[in-house]
Amino acid sequence: MYEKYVNILKDHSIKITSQRLEILKYLDEHHTHPNVEEIYSELKKKHPSLSRTTVYNSLEILKKNRIVQSLTISGSELRYDIEEGLHHHFLCKKCGAILDISIACPNMDRTLDGGHRVEEVQGYFKGICKNCQTKEKGRRING
Amino acid sequence: MYEKYVNILKDHSIKITSQRLEILKYLDEHHTHPNVEEIYSELKKKHPSLSRTTVYNSLEILKKNRIVQSLTISGSELRYDIEEGLHHHFLCKKCGAILDISIACPNMDRTLDGGHRVEEVQGYFKGICKNCQTKEKGRRING
DNA sequence: TTCTAATTTGTTATTATTACAATTTAGTAT
């Protein structure tokens, strides 16, 4: 059940702990780009001894190993995402959802003229998501 | 001297105050993407009565009017930038500098398939800037 | 010049994150 996550940690020579496995599993099963608080409070339900600091520490080591990435799109807190292929993100200003956006971008090959060495690329789009637009229309029609 | 900034505020029907003019002038003359603290402490030198809250409030109203934009690239604090044509940003992980990047990106036309209405687009690149790379090389050669 | 709503100010509150020290544990060597 946790084999997949055990292997990910092994591949990166990261010490295997139940906390790290749970966090990794949570991110793998919830592609909602949760913040630390959400990860912490959800996992705390099943593992009451979990500490917030451990969530911070674990995400940090996973990040250093490029297993997860942190998003600054919200502006007030970091959001976390399993790294699986380059993609961009869309933040809905109305409902707050952060959605994956798969678009081709010529700049995502991590090179850049100007001579800077690019190691990370993040594309952030903000606006109103499809779902919230539908709701808007509905409200207008119905009064 | 402040005419340029007076006009910008007038064009947006924003009440003209000396604080707003100074903040706008500072951003116009310093394209270093400063944070609130930097703007505040710099302007405080010449205008000792300035309050940090005013800097926050002023930037907020300038942002709502799309005169300035805030960047979340640093992850720990908002950085501010005068809005002048779409461009991307590069953050140097070594020296912390945030540099403007002028690259063409097909996604920057603010439309996006998937049905989301895009109102803002920000491209963040992180790595080591040209300048810091030069320093690295120099150090290696000299010992 | 007067008036009023908006702005500025200073302080206090909130929230995300980091620092730190004590306890526990994973994984290696015996």
Place this chain on the structure above:
DNA sequence: ATACTAAATTGTAATAATAACAAATTAGAA
């Protein structure tokens, strides 16, 4: 299997950015 040690976990306390708020001030209209 056992003992050992460095690393991880935990809980608490500190820090830093931002927001909330109420009183004093001011821009701009009447």
